[in-house]
């Protein structure tokens with residue numbers, strides 16, 4: 001038995017033998033945990049995570065610097081187990097994101113909303129929590145939250161799911177009413193939406209860079225450049241590394257009375273040579289299969305974040321939305337196809353047919369012209385380097401900011417003054 005295996009099991013639990021297969025993997029991890037502890041952080045900290053496998057059971061262990069109260073529940077379609085903790089710092093090796101083993105196909109974690117950090121176990125098949133317990137520090141071992149997962153069938157999964165706890169800040173915010181008249185303000189407002197965040201990293205680059213970090217840096221730079229001229233106000237849907245449901249992004253734009261909504265993304269592809277910038281508008285019929293697949297991928301953000309979509313489907317005002325959306329969509333297309341693509345092509349490489357359309361959930365504000373851009377491919381070496389480079393970021397953000405101002409200058413309902 002190695003020190004790695006002993007860390008998985010408490011000494012009162014005589015199950016150490018089950019986890020020997022795991023031992024070798026964790027020897028290295030354990031040495032990190034045992035290393036000298038720098039000045040203790042004020043708040044709770046997740047110091048490491050491990051997945052242990054035995055015949056029929058998968059054990060998930062969270063190392064913490066203090067005791068925390070978890071809230072654990074299941075979500076179906078696809079099967080996930082969600083572990084909510086109070087807001088914690090994740091001070092652990094980056095490669096834990098995406099860890100897998102046993103019943104766990106993929107592990108994700110991050111800030112879910114202020115005050116709550118979330119870990120999501122994407123499951124290979126239906127499984128339920130057989131046991132959860134907390135182990136106090138023991139010698140060099142820190143606080144440990146241990147969760148044992150066993151296989152079940154669909155009925156068993158549903159039966160074991162606890163009702164999803166109420167989500168703060170969502171139930172109490174009704175949709176703002178649809179606008180009937182253009183809103184006149186001193187300066188027009190643009191909502192800039194950095195995609196993904198928190199528990200949802202988005203695309204992952206060759207170097208390990210995350211889409212969520214790239215697009216946040218771009219959003220801040222575009223806002224800076226837009227507001228430098230004093231003629232446009234920019235609001236960000238998120239300004240830090242936090243998960244945000246797609247519908248909340250749309251609502252943020254509507255609450256801000258935005259004249260334009262721009263969602264920022266970067267793309268990935270298994271073929272490394274694929275590259276280029278593209279701009280998307282909303283359509284119920286996708287312009288091509290590729291755009292359709294991309295929309296499906298981006299729309300999964302809520303699932304990845306561990307959101308229960310079944311609580312979420314009752315979109316009211318459908319008839320009004322259809323009516324308002326046709327007019328809104330004309331404006332979105334004008335911005336994406338006629339202005340943005342032309343302006344950005346002076347800075348960035350473009351995909352063939354750089355304007356496309358598909359059913360992106362984040363573009364569904366009925367009364368705010370909305371465009372989603374994929375600023376390049378993090379799976380392409382050259383573009384990944386560019387997207388991380390501050391000089392390129394300033395240049396591309398400049399082109400995007402210019403196209404926003406051009407659009408607003410030529411739009412009656414939101415003229416730049």
Ligand SMILES: [Zn+2]
Pocket residue numbers: 195196202203211264265266298
């Ligand atoms: Zn994305």
